[in-house]
Amino acid sequence: MRTQHVTDRKISCLLDGELSLAEHEAISLHLDQCQVCREKVVRWQRIDQYLRHNERKIAPPAFFEQKILAHVHREVATAAGYMATGGNRRPYLCGLKFRFATVGLVALGFFLGTVMGTKLTAFLVREKEGIDIIAVLSSQDISSPSITELGLDFINGNGGESS
Amino acid sequence: MVEKEACELKENSDEDLIAGFQQGNSECFEKLVVRYSTPLYRFIYRLLKDEGESQDLVQETFLRVYRSSSQYNPQYPFRVWIYSIASHLAVNVLNSARRRRLFSFWGRSEHEQDEEQWASPDEEFVDPGQNPEEEFSHQQMCISIQEVINKLNPRQKLALTLNKIEGLSYKEIARIMDINLSAVESLIFRAKQKIQQELSKKM
Numbered sequence: 001m002r003t004q005h006v007t008d009r010k011i012s013c014l015l016d017g018e019l020s021l022a023e024h025e026a027i028s029l030h031l032d033q034c035q036v037c038r039e040k041v042v043r044w045q046r047i048d049q050y051l052r053h054n055e056r057k058i059a060p061p062a063f064f065e066q067k068i069l070a071h072v073h074r075e076v077a078t079a080a081g082y083m084a085t086g087g088n089r090r091p092y093l094c095g096l097k098f099r100f101a102t103v104g105l106v107a108l109g110f111f112l113g114t115v116m117g118t119k120l121t122a123f124l125v126r127e128k129e130g131i132d133i134i135a136v137l138s139s140q141d142i143s144s145p146s147i148t149e150l151g152l153d154f155i156n157g158n159g160g161e162s163s
Numbered sequence: 164m165v166e167k168e169a170c171e172l173k174e175n176s177d178e179d180l181i182a183g184f185q186q187g188n189s190e191c192f193e194k195l196v197v198r199y200s201t202p203l204y205r206f207i208y209r210l211l212k213d214e215g216e217s218q219d220l221v222q223e224t225f226l227r228v229y230r231s232s233s234q235y236n237p238q239y240p241f242r243v244w245i246y247s248i249a250s251h252l253a254v255n256v257l258n259s260a261r262r263r264r265l266f267s268f269w270g271r272s273e274h275e276q277d278e279e280q281w282a283s284p285d286e287e288f289v290d291p292g293q294n295p296e297e298e299f300s301h302q303q304m305c306i307s308i309q310e311v312i313n314k315l316n317p318r319q320k321l322a323l324t325l326n327k328i329e330g331l332s333y334k335e336i337a338r339i340m341d342i343n344l345s346a347v348e349s350l351i352f353r354a355k356q357k358i359q360q361e362l363s364k365k366m
Contacts, residue, residue: 008359012352016326018333047358050308051327060204061218068196071222072229 006030006037011044177241185232192232195241196225202329203249209324210253211260212313220256224249239338246329247339250321257317304362311361315354322350 006014006027013019014027031037061067177198183191203224208217227248235244312320318340325331325339333347340347 008356009348009352012355013348016333016351018348043359043362044355047308047355047362048327050305050358050362051323053305058205058208060201060221061214064204064218064221065196065200067218068200068222068225069193072192072196072226075226076229 005034006040008040008044011037011041015041015044015048178237181228181232181235181241182237185235192229195228195245199245200225203245206246206324206329207249207253209328210317210320211256216256220249220252223252240335243331243335243338246325246331246335247341250325250339254317254321257320261317307361308358311358312354315357319350319354319357322347323354326351 010019010023010027014024019027031041177195180191180195180198184195200221203221204217207220208214211217211220224245228245235241312323315323322336322340325336326333331339333344333351336347336351337344
């Protein structure tokens with residue numbers, strides 16, 4: 001009995017040599033009997049041929065290896081120079097980091113300047129009002145009312161007996 | 164001196180060269196540069212289609228090998244490691260180029276114009292063994308395939324190039340791209356499927 005057709009994905013793997021031995025044998029067996037799947041294999045093979053044909057003509061520039069070695073040695077020497085001198089090293093805050101830090105500081109300064117400034121002004125105003133009130137209160141002669149004034153003479157034991 | 168001799172004796176193995184370099188023999192590094200500069204240049208050029216950028220990335224790849232040779236894990240082939248470094252650099256460039264294109268204010272970016280230029284017929288596709296009609300048809304097909312490859316997403320393009328051009332296995336590609344085997348299979352299959360669809364349209 002004929003089994004199901006081989007999927008395109010399996011054919012792709014088969015041509016790439018990425019199937020297990022068991023799968024490979026099963027598919028090969030099916031391909032012997034199935035014309036439809038054999039045609040599919042031919043179609044997928046054509047892609048592989050085109051892909052391989054497009055390759056192998058690009059040459060690197062002249063003295064490329066020397067350029068690479070020179071570049072690597074220059075970079076390594078520069079890095080070693082920085083490590084040795086220490087002074088020539090790039091500062092921590094440079095380039096983009098520096099810009100971000102500057103913008104951040106300006107924003108923080110603006111925030112502190114506006115919000116905190118407003119709050120400080122309000123606080124000072126309140127403080128000033130408080131000082132004024134204390135000054136007014138301290139300038140007045142505020143004394144507690146006497147017992148007689150309050151009609152509480154009886155506390156001293158002479159309430160109602162004095163005529 | 165002993166390391167140097169050891170390096171010379173086993174100069175066929177990449178792993179021995181990198182081991183020799185790890186032990187301080189810079190000649191081993193030079194041999195690796197001689198061995199890998201051209202394949203890496205071709206590989207990166209295939210992905211980026213830009214000579215200057217490809218040269219820069221090959222140089223950067225070797226610089227990273229030089230600086231982080233101690234991080235090389237000898238459990239895996241050296242080839243996988245160096246292709247992994249080059250792939251990451253190339254995919255970063257491809258992704259940023261894609262983003263530039265996406266956010267490009269003008270409809271046609273420089274990169275697209277480059278792609279058109281590279282998709283044009285050139286000596287790369289000429290096969291002198293065929294008759295003119297067949298040759299023309301073959302050239303047209305190669306151009307169409309090249310156009311489709313240029314439009315693939317960076318990961319599909321990378322997986323396809325590593326497999327079809329560099330001849331790496333799915334397992335090696337999985338290691339390079341840091342994904343599982345099934346994902347590699349899927350990326351390559353989808354890339355080939357797109358090419359297949361393009362071929363069907365043209366035929």
